[in-house]
Amino acid sequence: MTSLDHPRLSGLGRNPAAPRDVLVRLAPHRAGRHGMALRRGRLEDAVVEALLEHGDDDTAVGLHGDRISPAMRRRIAEHPDPAIRDAYPDFVRGMVEREVPIGVDALEEAYGRPRAALAGATDAGLRAAVARAWYDRPLTVQAELLADPDPRVRAAATERRHPGVSPEWRERCLTDPAVRVNVARYVPLTSEQFARLLRSGDEEVHQAVAVNPHLSAEMVTRLLDVDDPLVRVAVARSRHVDAETRDRLHALVEAAGADGDIDAKVALGWGFAEPDWLREAPLDERMTYLECPHTPFRVVLASCHDLPPEAWDRLDDDPELVVRRAAARRPDAPPEVLEGLVRAHGDVSHVRPSYVDHPNFPRHRLRTFVDEPSPHVRHLALRDPELSVPALQLLAAAAEPFVRRGVARHPNVTDALLEHLLRDPDPQVADDAAANAALRPTRMYGILTAAGL
DSSP states (O other), X not given: OOOSSOHHHHHHHTOTTOOHHHHHHHTTSHHHHHHHTTOOSOOOHHHHHHHHHXXXXXXXXXXXXXXXXXXXXXXXXXXXXXHHHTHHHXXXXXXXXXXXXXXXXXXXXXXXXXXXXXXXXXXXXXHHHHHHHOTTOOHHHHHHHHTOSSHHHHHHHTSSSSSOOOHHHHHHHHTOTTTHHHHHTTSOOOXXXXXXXXXXXXXXXXXXXXXXXXXXXHHHHHHTTOOOHHHHHHHHTSTTOOHHHHHHHHHHHHHHHHTTOHHHHHHHXXXXXXXXXXXXXXXXXXXXXXXXXXXXXHHHHHTOSOOOHHHHHHHHTOSSHHHHHHHTTSTTOOHHHHHHHHHHHOOOSSSSSOSTTSTTSOGGGGGGGGGOSSHHHHGGGGGOTTOOHHHHHHHHTOSSHHHHHHHHHOTTOOHHHHHHHHTXXXXXXXXXXXXOTTSOHHHHHHHHHHTTO
């Protein structure tokens, strides 16, 4: 966490090269403790002792697991102050009470019991938390959760398709109001079950059924009469719908969106239903969607890796950026395609691996991005660990703080540049400069002295 008032201290707290005595001297200051909370790896015992001496229960929340030694775990477990002793367990329990998802390892550590035992805990909220967090639970445990008397637990157990609902449980789940919508999205349905769900009149149930990948052609035909934009888009993207019907359904939803229908806009723009079935279709059938006017089909097609060269030529030049980006993720994407895409539109931060990290990306070309007009593209030059000092100096003068932050984190940054960035008016830039492992220990001590530490 960057301290707005003391960014150099918070940055120094997470500097991986900071010596032990620097961290011990930082412990009395809140900004330093906040920075240390973001450090990776195990904290030395002397640092943990300093944090316990000067910190509070907020500090103690981060002192758990492999982050500290077994000796320090025992030290905290025996701490005379219950606020320190119970800081991490209380934090996890608070997340459970608020129904905030939290990892199953954290649940085991906080409650001191194995996950199998927690799945049968007396507290229904805890059982629901386990159901949300234990993704690879055995089917025997899943059956117990599906039979749980509390609807919150049953709902949590059916949020995801895995571990799923076994055939003997499907009928019971499809008649259970707590889980019916969840389960209707993904279990194979009999004709009777489908008809009953359709007769329910429940909008959420209809929307869930519409995205079920196991629907028969007859079922999809019956959904054509449902006047709901989300259902219409899902049906339009079904394998059982012809091109004419697909175009008609999309036109209806697009017209509703143009009239201000929020549900229609959501259905068209938020990926409510994707034609994932297309990936498994024969190549000849998939190729018929190369010119499909509906973008999601071309996106799915571009995610296939066995297309012929003429298909890639078309997809690499698709009018929609989302399609071009999907195509560029194929293992044999040409270097020039990757470079052209990134140079024109930048990289993506929410999907890994990034395009710059693609094995075929010409990383030696990154340094040429320094002269690009877009700051988001110029920023990518910093992905070159050997970027020249003149280039770093140029980027350090950028108007955009996120570019200067990139320079502050760069491994090739000079002492002079770091000194300049430590005084940057943007706290996050100064924080990143103080966190750079290239910062010399003498400068670290100078920061501490200036802060009176």
